[in-house]
Amino acid sequence: MPERCIRCELEKLQSLITPEYILNVVDNLPEEEGVTADKSEYERRMKICGACEAFTGGMLCMHCGSYPAYRAHVLAGTCPYPGKNKWEK
Amino acid sequence: MKETVIVDVNQKKSTISPDIYGHFSEHLGRCIYGGFWVGKDSSVPNIHGYRSDVLQAFKDIDIPNLRWPGGCFADEYHWKDGIGPKENRKRMINTNWGGVVEDNSFGTHEFMGLCDELGCKPYICGNVGSGTVQEMDEWIEYMTFSGESPMSRLREENGHKDAWKLPYFGVGNENWGCGGNMRAEFYADQYRRYQTFVRQYGPDKIMKIAGGANVDDYNWTDVLMKNALGFMDGLSLHNYTFEYSWEDKRSATEYNDAGWYRVIKNAYRMDELVRRHSEIMDKYDPAKRVSLVVDEWGCWHKTEPGTNPGFLYQQNTVRDAVVAGIILNIFNNHSDRVRIANLAQAVNVLQSPVLTEGDKMVLTPTWYILHMYKAHQGATLLGSTCATAAAGVENISVPALSVSASVKPGKGSDTYTITVCNADAAKSRTVDIGLTGLVKNIVKAEAQIVTSGDMHDCNTFEKSEVVTEKALAVKIAERDTVSIELPAHSVASVTIHA
Numbered sequence: 001m002p003e004r005c006i007r008c009e010l011e012k013l014q015s016l017i018t019p020e021y022i023l024n025v026v027d028n029l030p031e032e033e034g035v036t037a038d039k040s041e042y043e044r045r046m047k048i049c050g051a052c053e054a055f056t057g058g059m060l061c062m063h064c065g066s067y068p069a070y071r072a073h074v075l076a077g078t079c080p081y082p083g084k085n086k087w088e089k
Numbered sequence: 090m091k092e093t094v095i096v097d098v099n100q101k102k103s104t105i106s107p108d109i110y111g112h113f114s115e116h117l118g119r120c121i122y123g124g125f126w127v128g129k130d131s132s133v134p135n136i137h138g139y140r141s142d143v144l145q146a147f148k149d150i151d152i153p154n155l156r157w158p159g160g161c162f163a164d165e166y167h168w169k170d171g172i173g174p175k176e177n178r179k180r181m182i183n184t185n186w187g188g189v190v191e192d193n194s195f196g197t198h199e200f201m202g203l204c205d206e207l208g209c210k211p212y213i214c215g216n217v218g219s220g221t222v223q224e225m226d227e228w229i230e231y232m233t234f235s236g237e238s239p240m241s242r243l244r245e246e247n248g249h250k251d252a253w254k255l256p257y258f259g260v261g262n263e264n265w266g267c268g269g270n271m272r273a274e275f276y277a278d279q280y281r282r283y284q285t286f287v288r289q290y291g292p293d294k295i296m297k298i299a300g301g302a303n304v305d306d307y308n309w310t311d312v313l314m315k316n317a318l319g320f321m322d323g324l325s326l327h328n329y330t331f332e333y334s335w336e337d338k339r340s341a342t343e344y345n346d347a348g349w350y351r352v353i354k355n356a357y358r359m360d361e362l363v364r365r366h367s368e369i370m371d372k373y374d375p376a377k378r379v380s381l382v383v384d385e386w387g388c389w390h391k392t393e394p395g396t397n398p399g400f401l402y403q404q405n406t407v408r409d410a411v412v413a414g415i416i417l418n419i420f421n422n423h424s425d426r427v428r429i430a431n432l433a434q435a436v437n438v439l440q441s442p443v444l445t446e447g448d449k450m451v452l453t454p455t456w457y458i459l460h461m462y463k464a465h466q467g468a469t470l471l472g473s474t475c476a477t478a479a480a481g482v483e484n485i486s487v488p489a490l491s492v493s494a495s496v497k498p499g500k501g502s503d504t505y506t507i508t509v510c511n512a513d514a515a516k517s518r519t520v521d522i523g524l525t526g527l528v529k530n531i532v533k534a535e536a537q538i539v540t541s542g543d544m545h546d547c548n549t550f551e552k553s554e555v556v557t558e559k560a561l562a563v564k565i566a567e568r569d570t571v572s573i574e575l576p577a578h579s580v581a582s583v584t585i586h587a
Contacts, residue, residue: 006161006263006266006267006335007161007267008267010398010399010401011399013398013399014397014398014399017397017398056189056190057189060189060397062119062122062123062189063123063446063447064396064446064447065118065119065123065396065397065400065402065437066393066395066396066397066402067395067396067397070394070395071395080446080447080449081447082131082132082133082447082448083132083133083447083448
């Protein structure tokens with residue numbers, strides 16, 4: 001007999017994820033020239049996200065459902081804002 | 090390698106209900122918000138707030154019905170939160186879900202409007218787990234009562250004078266789990282009580298669907314059929330396809346041959362589940378009045394790296410396409426009992442036909458399967474057999490081919506649709522399809538195929554047309570037989586006019 005509640009388990013998993021947790025994980029991702037964004041580019045992108053209305057809970061982008069810190073870490077990563085890649089220089 | 094599929098044109102079976110090809114939209118992740126709904130003021134092209142591209146994608150596959158608002162969400166949804174002026178609707182910031190805002194901007198009117206735009210039937214799931222009988226009673230009255238009453242007046246005040254048609258209503262969801270953690274006997278009694286107030290106010294029937302079993306919980310089906318048969322028109326069943334299990338999910342895109350076959354084997358399990366639940370239903374309902382409603386099915390993989398795990402956003406490869414082909418063949422072949430099914434979920438959640446990101450949209454390999462299979466909707470199932478060789482690795486073995494066949498009568502000729510999946514990860518097959526009992530000659534045959542050179546291929550926002558539907562050569566080998574070359578890991582739809 002099933003004794004689990006999928007929604008409860010997802011909520012429990014979700015509650016462990018905080019902005020600090022995400023930033024810590026991204027800070028520890030490997031860096032590679034030409035593949036990952038350098039520190040100044042990463043910070044420029046995150047500053048743009050921080051001012052965006054789709055940036056939710058200090059860690060989540062509602063236009064793609066991902067954590068922008070991950071996308072910003074990848075040099076080829078793009079901003080999914082409709083009609084306008086806000087990260088484009 | 091050569092295989093033979095025999096379709097008996099004289100063995101006409103059940104009608105394949107179009108509703109087997111239904112979809113599911115829950116307030117979860119970006120299925121509703123950002124998926125179907127962006128709001129009227131969005132810069133994303135929309136019609137009355139619904140994304141234009143997503144609407145078109147579902148119209149193109151002839152979506153027959155859409156289930157809403159959940160899922161688990163249904164048993165915590167209070168419908169009055171989602172009606173009236175948007176600025177007055179309840180707004181909740183769920184800190185447990187990454188600070189996601191549920192502002193109830195998508196409610197009953199927006200859902201019914203979505204179904205209107207899609208041209209599909211609404212399938213609404215009510216709240217048993219945390220809702221009252223009065224709440225369910227009033228929701229039905231609000232939606233379907235055309236006379237004078239407090240609820241119909243409220244509907245009119247909110248901008249919709251006419252009552253809506255509500256063909257399908259689910260009385261709770263997964264009541265063995267997130268819908269209240271009930272035991273079968275308790276839920277059967279709760280079902281009897283709640284459904285009493287799902288009143289039919291006009292001539293249009295509301296089909297009442299009881300919350301059903303999880304996977305192989307046959308006792309649940311037995312208890313519900315024994316205790317509530319006379320009060321239901323449908324009984325639900327949920328089953329997801331994992332590589333291993335819910336607790337041990339694996340990548341949607343990275344797998345080896347064993348990973349391919351583990352998922353395919355689990356997809357084939359749907360046949361056993363449908364058969365065994367049907368056998369129990371037959372015991373109480375031999376005339377098959379009550380439908381088996383598989384209103385949550387599909388692949389459940391690990392979420393994409395870097396995405397919110399609670400959003401259940403996953404990619405979709407050739408493997409998912411073959412799974413969809415196999416399971417839809419199973420539903421077709423059991424259409425005497427399975428009359429509604431809903432792939433989980435429509436947009437951006439689990440095995441979605443459509444993925445969105447900002448203003449971009451991609452059609453997944455699963456979408457193309459639904460596009461090919463739509464010819465089965467409303468057709469008459471034909472008996473088909475295929476003594477296929479096994480495919481697999483080490484200790485995992487699956488039937489290489491999966492088949493279903495149907496016919497639609499035409500003016501001068503009949504149209505036969507045969508859908509064939511090749512679950513073999515590596516080997517192609519020559520497949521002869523014989524229409525036994527055919528009096529006329531085959532006059533024309535054509536075929537479409539969904540596959541890709543690499544079984545891991547998928548469509549991304551950067552490369553959106555890697556896996557698509559393409560024409561496949563068909564040879565008319567004899568007056569009643571056609572032949573196709575079916576590549577490894579592929580799904581084909583053969584259309585024969587005779």
